[in-house]
Amino acid sequence: MFRNQYDSDTTVWSPQGRLFQVEYAMEAVKQGSATVGLKSRDYAALIALCRTSKEAEDSPNSPLQRKIMPVDAHMGMSIAGLTADARIVCQHLRSECMSFRHSYDTDYPVQRLVTNLGIKLQATTQRYNRRPFGVGMLIAGYDEKGTHIFQVMPSANVFNCKAMAIGSRSQSARTYLERHLDSFMDSTKQDLICHGIQAIRGALGNQDSSEFTINVAIVGKDEPFKIFNETENQIYFEIAKTMGNPVTSDAEDARSIGGMIDMMDDMLEHGPSGSGSGPALDTDEESNAGLEPRPQ
Incomplete structure (x- = not known):
């Protein structure tokens, strides 16, 4: 009722102990297009929904506003919120x-x-002359310790995940990830992307699927971060x-998927992709459809 008296900057607390500017930033993430991140032992994948603009509909050559951004050869991120x-x-x-590579x-x-990014974001929630970043991120990477999926929120919370979805209507995506969490262990790279x-x-x-475009990116062992083309x-x-078609038998499903993968390899002029396996989410107390991770 008296929210407008306590939301002028991030250093003013409401009588209930809330920081409304931080909550506004979190709300921006909830209103953004959904994005999914999941990993196996050798690969980490990012899949994001990109809204099709009117300009892109009128001109097919008009570039879309990408929701996946490369960071380095071994890392990239997908976003939900303010681009x-x-x-x-x-x-x-x-x-x-x-700087680190140099x-x-x-x-x-x-x-x-x-972790250092979380420290940087925390400063924006403590200083009166700054506002929180209104964007949530799923960061995928691969280093000597293996694959990583991190969730970073405007509140400066950093979570180490094995599968996560953020953005608008992301609860449905998290439910799917929870249901198929065990199957990620033996998933190939293609299966991991298809699950995402x-x-x-x-x-x-x-919503009409024609209003959205799916962006996919992959990073993993012996494979630098790559954003797929259209x-x-x-x-x-x-x-x-094809995988999600309930009326298709297992044999027909396998033949159809195999044929599509062969066609994809011919079109892209490269051999079959490797396989990877990995666990599910790092968490002790399951909440939020079983996929709420543990803060780091």
């Missing part, structure tokens, strides 16, 4: 990675970089729809 804020954060991460001639450890696409399809709800995105989307 302008995400560009500032991404530029900071790129600068840190370049000093030590190696990749910046993913966990250390994300299947999860994010649930975030569409009753052709690859469409091929994987068709494969995922």
Whole structure:
């Protein structure tokens, strides 16, 4: 009722002990397009929904506003929330990675970089002359410790995850990830991507899928961070729809998926992709559909 008396800056607490500016930033994440991150032992994948603008519909050559951003050869991030804020954060991460590589001639450890990012975001919740970044991020990376999926929120909470979805209608995606969590262990790279696409399809709800474009990125062992092009995105989307067809028998499903993968390899002019396996989410107390991770 008296919220407007306590939301002028981030250092003013309400009588209930709330920081409304931080809550506004969290709300911006909830209103953003959904994005999913999941990993196996050798690969980490990011899948994001990108809203199709009217300009892109009128002109097919008009670029879309990407929701997946490369950070370094071994790392990238997908976003939900304010894209302008995400560009500032991404530029900071790129600068840190370049400085670390110049000093030590190696990749910046993913966990250390994300921890330092959380410290930077925390400062914006404590100073009256700054506002919290209104963007949530899923950061995927691969280093000497293996694959990583980190969730970073405007409140400066950093979570180490094995599968997570953020953004609008992301609860449906988290439910799918929980239901198929055990199958990620033996998933190939193609299966891992298809599981992510299947999860994010649930975030569409009753909305027209033609208004959205799916962006996919992968990073892993012996494979630098790569954002797929439109052709690859469409091929994987068709494969995922085949996997989700309940009337198709297992044999027909396997033949259809195998044929699509062969067609994809011919179109992209590379051999079959490797396989990977990995666990599910690091958490002791399961909440939020069993996928709420433990703060680091």
